Amino acid sequence: MTARVLVVDDIPANVKLLEAKLSAEYFGVVTATNGRDAIALCERGEVDIVLLDVMMPGMNGFDVCRRLKGAPATAHIPVIIVTTLDQPRDRLQGLDAGADDFLTKPLDDTALFARVRSLARLKAMTDELRSRAVASVRLGIADPLATAAAETGLNGRILLVEDRPNVAERLQSALSAFHAVEVESDAQQAVIRSAEGEFDAVVVSLDLQGQDGLRLCSQLRSLERTRNISVLLMGETEDRDRILRGLEIGAHDFLLRPIDRNELLARVRTQVRRKRFTERLRDSVQSSMEMAVMDQLTGLHNRRFMDNRLAAMFDESALRARSLSLLVLDIDHFKSVNDSWGHDVGDEVLREFADRVRACTRGIDLVARMGGEEVVVVLPDTGRDAAYCVAERIRERVENAPFAVQNNTRDIKVTVSVGVSSRRAGDASSADMMKRADDALYRAKASGRNRVIVASAA
Structure with missing residues (x-):
């Protein structure tokens, strides 16, 4: 797949060479000659992958990588350090700075392109999650990008596949x-x-006797329960x-x-961190979806969901x-609970x-x-008739046992009034049902509360 690749190097000839090679493989190329410009481009969301030289004036590649990986807005961008440095x-x-890979010059073009394509696929998988997770902040969820970027990659669960x-x-x-x-x-x-199991990473040997490590990799990627696990291969030159x-x-x-x-250790830590980064984003998206349809106090569906689903x-x-059929329930004299006991106790009553x-x-x-x-x-x-029985069962369950509040130190007597209606052949919409149930509830309140009233069938 294609991607926008940022080439960062202070030597123009190196930049031109990489730009030509990547463009020939149909990658979009952006260039920078120093770390600060590179960080600015990443912060503006203009790149998908960074190819980063180490030896640069002002801010070296390791420092740039740490800045990118430590910032919530850029931590998701894959960074490949490309340098003449070749010592362990x-x-x-470079890996400790958060780089996703470390390639030594002169570059093997095939390996470079394979790595860029692999990382581009991984980033594409997280981009949609990121955009949805960022939107969840508006719903009151803590900033998911900051939480995800703070992941250390330690204390992971690792499966090592090795037969020697x-x-x-x-x-x-x-x-x-x-x-x-x-x-x-x-x-x-x-x-x-x-x-x-709940593994963060699987480390697979390609030298398994009589077994195909690549087939194992393929199976892990294809199964729904394992496709999010990070996979590292081990092989000979x-x-x-x-x-x-x-x-x-x-x-x-x-x-x-x-x-x-x-x-x-560094590569496994990187993979554990990446997997958990994605999981945090996915959890944030799930939470935002739940908040959109759930009432956070009671765990029941909210009115928005109910209106759409009822229709x-x-x-x-x-x-x-x-x-x-439809029931409308209203706790009797609930205002007096809030007035006498406070809203915290009122919330406890609502949850129960x-x-x-x-x-x-x-x-x-x-x-x-x-x-x-x-x-x-x-x-x-x-x-x-069956709806009436359900309403009576609820009314009795509410009335028969006091509501324990304030850490079970106090009991409050609670009752509920219920209005019941059923769909009629002549109803134009669910609003007709709701109106009859509301009217029945009003009559239950007016006639003494703690009772069920059923709207007439005709």
């Missing part, structure tokens, strides 16, 4: 200093364990083509033998000539009231808080 300590310093006991023991010993590590020697069992193929089918990173302990349930009931209503309804029923102390229950495939 240099590579480790001595190698597995050495790698497990290294990783166990910072993570919980399990070892599996069989590729198929590794798939099963990955699906059943001569496995280069297989490793590049692994990146194409979904592996996130790789290590070449002999494996340096510090590089292993659909009414139309389906009319189309199929099936029964549909919601729990008791839920306990008297089915999974297919719609239970929603309309506002204040009023709750609506929609009962599909339920006629007038």
